Amino acid sequence: MSIFKQELGRLTAATEQFDKLGILDEQFWFSWQGARYPLPIVKFGPSREKPAPTLLLSSGVHGLERIGVELSLSLIDTLSRRIKWDASLNQIFEKVRLVIVPFVNPYGFVHFRRSNVNHVDLMRNAPIEAEERTPWLIGGHRLSRSLPWYRGFANELESEAKILCERVLHEAARSPVLVSLDIHSGFGIVDRLWFPFAYSKRPFPLMTEVSALVDIYEENFPHHIYRIQPQSHDYTTHGDLWDYMFLEHQKQSSNIFLPLSLEMGSWNWIKKNPLQLFSKLGFFNPVKGHRRARTLRRHYGLIDFLLRSLYSEKFWKEIQIKKNENHHQSRGRRWYGHL
Ligand SMILES: [Zn+2]
Numbered sequence: 001m002s003i004f005k006q007e008l009g010r011l012t013a014a015t016e017q018f019d020k021l022g023i024l025d026e027q028f029w030f031s032w033q034g035a036r037y038p039l040p041i042v043k044f045g046p047s048r049e050k051p052a053p054t055l056l057l058s059s060g061v062h063g064l065e066r067i068g069v070e071l072s073l074s075l076i077d078t079l080s081r082r083i084k085w086d087a088s089l090n091q092i093f094e095k096v097r098l099v100i101v102p103f104v105n106p107y108g109f110v111h112f113r114r115s116n117v118n119h120v121d122l123m124r125n126a127p128i129e130a131e132e133r134t135p136w137l138i139g140g141h142r143l144s145r146s147l148p149w150y151r152g153f154a155n156e157l158e159s160e161a162k163i164l165c166e167r168v169l170h171e172a173a174r175s176p177v178l179v180s181l182d183i184h185s186g187f188g189i190v191d192r193l194w195f196p197f198a199y200s201k202r203p204f205p206l207m208t209e210v211s212a213l214v215d216i217y218e219e220n221f222p223h224h225i226y227r228i229q230p231q232s233h234d235y236t237t238h239g240d241l242w243d244y245m246f247l248e249h250q251k252q253s254s255n256i257f258l259p260l261s262l263e264m265g266s267w268n269w270i271k272k273n274p275l276q277l278f279s280k281l282g283f284f285n286p287v288k289g290h291r292r293a294r295t296l297r298r299h300y301g302l303i304d305f306l307l308r309s310l311y312s313e314k315f316w317k318e319i320q321i322k323k324n325e326n327h328h329q330s331r332g333r334r335w336y337g338h339l
Pocket residue numbers: 061062065183184185186
C-alpha cells in the first residue's frame with residue numbers, strides 16, 4: 001500500500017472513531033483524484049445551536065505541520081476517555097463547548113505538503129491585504145501556484161478555508177465568548193502564542209480581554225513557556241484567515257472573539273537534532289520519539305486553562321466591568337508602547 005493511501009486510511013479511521021464515540025458534530029468529504037478525503041469537526045459539550053462559551057481548536061491548516069494534528073488527535077482521545085469518569089470535566093462540558101477541527105487540510109496532510117490540493121496556502125487565502133510590508137513570498141503572493149505561500153484567487157476562499165470560517169463565525173455569533181487556538185509549528189525557537197493582527201501592526205481591538213486573560217495566565221502559571229504577542233511583532237502576512245474572521249465577526253456581533261495561534265518553535269528540535277534538516281517533515285515536526293511525546297504533553301496545561309477560564313463566567317463579567325471603567329487599557333503598552 002502506498003504511503004498516501006496509508007495516511008488517508010488513518011484520517012478516515014480517526015473520523016469513523018469520532019462517529020462511534022458520538023463526538024462527530026459535522027462531517028465534510030472531498031473527492032480529489034479518485035479518493036475521498038474527510039474533514040471532520042468534533043464537539044464536546046452543548047450542541048452547536050445553544051449559546052455557550054466556546055473553545056475552538058484547529059490544526060493541520062498546513063499539511064506538513066503534522067505534530068499539531070497529532071496533538072489534536074491525542075487530545076480528543078484523552079478527553080473521550082476522561083469524560084467517562086472525570087466529574088469535573090463533565091461539569092465543564094455542561095456549560096462550555098469545545099470544538100476541534102483536527103485536520104483542516106486533509107489533502108496536505110496525506111500528501112505531506114503545506115498547501116491544499118490547489119497549491120493554495122490556506123493561511124494566506126483570506127481576502128485581506130497587509131497594511132505593512134510583508135516578507136517576500138512568505139507574506140503571501142499570487143505570482144505562481146508552484147511557489148510556496150501562494151494565496152489562490154482573489155476573493156475566493158478555498159473549500160477547506162470556507163468550512164473553517166463558516167463554523168468559526170457560526171460559533172462566534174452564538175457564543176458570548178469564543179476563544180480559538182489554531183495550532184502550527186515551524187517558526188523560531190520558542191513556542192509562541194499569537195493574537196491578531198497579522199495584516200497590520202495596529203493594536204488588536206480587544207486589548208482589555210487579551211490583557212486580562214494573559215495577566216491571569218501569567219499570575220497563575222509564572223513558569224509558562226510561551227512568548228505571547230501580536231503576530232505582527234514577528235512578521236506580517238496577507239490573507240490571514242483569523243484576521244479576516246475577526247473583522248467579519250466584528251461587523252455583525254459584539255460577542256467576544258479572541259483568535260489565538262500557537263506556533264510551536266520547531267527550530268529547537270532541529271538544533272537538538274540537526275539531521276532533521278535533511279527530511280521534509282523534519283523542519284516542522286519533532287522526529288525523535290521522546291521529543292514528540294514531550295511536545296504532545298506540553299500544551300495540555302494551556303488548553304485546560306482556556307477551558308476553565310471559559311467556564312468561569314465571573315471572570316469574563318469582571319472584564320466587562322473593568323472595560324467600562326477603562327481599566328486595563330494601559331496594559332496594551334507592553335505590546336504596543338504608545339497605548
Ligand atoms: Zn503553519
